[in-house]
Amino acid sequence: MTVKQITDTLEDLAPLHYAEEFDNVGLLVGDSNQEVTGVLVTLDTLEIVIDEAIAKKCNLVVSFHPIIFSGLKKLTGSTYVERVVLKAIAHNIAIYSMHTALDNSKMGVNAKICEVLGIEQPKILIPKTGTIKKLTTYVPLAHAETLRNELFKAGAGHIGNYSHCSFSVEGSGSFLPKEGANPTVGVVGNLHLEKEVQLQLTFESRHQKNILTTLVHHHPYEEVAYEVITLENQNQNLGMGMVGSIVEEKTEEDVLAFIKNRMKAGIIRHSELLHQPVKKIAVLGGSGSFAIGAAIASGADVFITADLKYHQFYQAEGKIVLVDIGHFETEQFTKNLLVDFLKKKIPNFAVTLSVSITNPIKYF
Incomplete structure (x- = not known):
């Protein structure tokens, strides 16, 4: 398999189109047409990870975090980023990153946290907007059903848990039809009236190219009239964070002990305890201070995230317990998620979980 074939498979889980604008995702180093000897999955791409890839004969590293985040003006090996890129190039190792595309996936980072903690029926905490579009087109009555079905196959007509x-x-x-036209129906130079159906279908923006290609290919007219608009609807299958419930209520102290054990946290920082039972928990892997308000609005008793600053703990306002378990700790199981996904999608292919410890933070 080529690098592109494998990364296309990963985009079924987390389309790069849904990454945040500030992010740098996709193939960062290497040739997309290169044949892959093995895949090494990691949270971060450091030199030790490249060394591990070399030892295990893996020439594709799938990394959650991007090693190149901002532009590189030189490659002299003076920084850890430059050394990683240089070593990868020297050994023909491709590097692919998913980052916030996987953060926004309903089956991504936060779904994995919910799985580890036993949080049931999780829903997106901050659903994305601007990712649902609507296609309107006009087709002769006799061709409407065929065109509709082809558009369904291309990804149109999906709303939440509903399809078609x-x-x-x-x-x-x-x-x-004017001179030079080749009309399917009607005659050049004559006004023609045709019984038509106006079709309207919603779709996720990532399917737009495929849907429009399908529309033009299967529409009987020489010139296809259509319009695409962006809707304001929230996308319940896409966005940051998740919120759900645990099976049985726990005390706040029991929840903190449970989180520390399951998430292998070296230390937990938290806001003032409210001495109330915990049933509903919100999670957001990585830096999640921006979601404190959403966690409170969701009715969560506890919000688990990372990288909270001193004054941000005040934002709990006596309404929620904020729990910071560390950036690495919230995302550490992401590589397990990716390995399981790839092994299911491409069985009998060399997909390896990196054993390199990339957490830059140590605890005394």
Whole structure:
């Protein structure tokens, strides 16, 4: 398999289109057409990880965090980033990063945290907007059903847990073919009226190219009339963080002890305890201070995240217990998620979980 074939598979889980604008995701180093001898999955790409890839004959490193985040102006080996890139290039090792694309995936980082902690029926904490679009087109009555079904196959008509969603209105379309036209129906120079169906279908923005290609290919007209607009609807299958419930209520102290054990946290920082039972828990892997308000609004008793600053703990406002377990600790199981996904999608292929410890923070 090539690098591109494997990364295309990963994009079924976390399309790069859904990464945050500030991020740097995708193939960062290497040739997309290179044949892959093995895949090494890691949280961070450090020199020790590249050394591990070399030893294990893996020439593709799939990394959660991007080793190149901002532009590189030189490659002299003076920084750890430059040394990683140079060593990867020297040994023909490709590096691919997913980062916030996987953060935003319903089956990504936060889903894995929920799985580890036994949080049931998790939902997206901060659903994304601007990712749902609507296609409107006009097709002759006799071709409407065929076109609709082809658009469904291309990814249109999916809303939450529903598929094959569409709306149609019958009417009369008019057009006058000019000189040089090759009309499917009608005659050049004559005004033509045709019984048509107005089709409307919503879709996730990542499917737009495929849907429009399908529309043009299967539409009977020489010139296809259509429009695409972006909707304001929240995408319940895409966004940051998750919130759900645990099976049985626990005391705050028991929850903290449980989190520390399950998440292998060296230390936990938390806001003032409220001495109330815990049933609902919100999570957001990595730096999650921006989601404190959303966690409170969701009715969560506890919000687990990382990188909270001193004054941000005040934002608990006596309404929630904020729990900071560390950046690495919230995301450490992400590489297990990716290995399991790849082994399921491409069985009998060399996919290896990195054993290199990349957490830069130590505890005394």
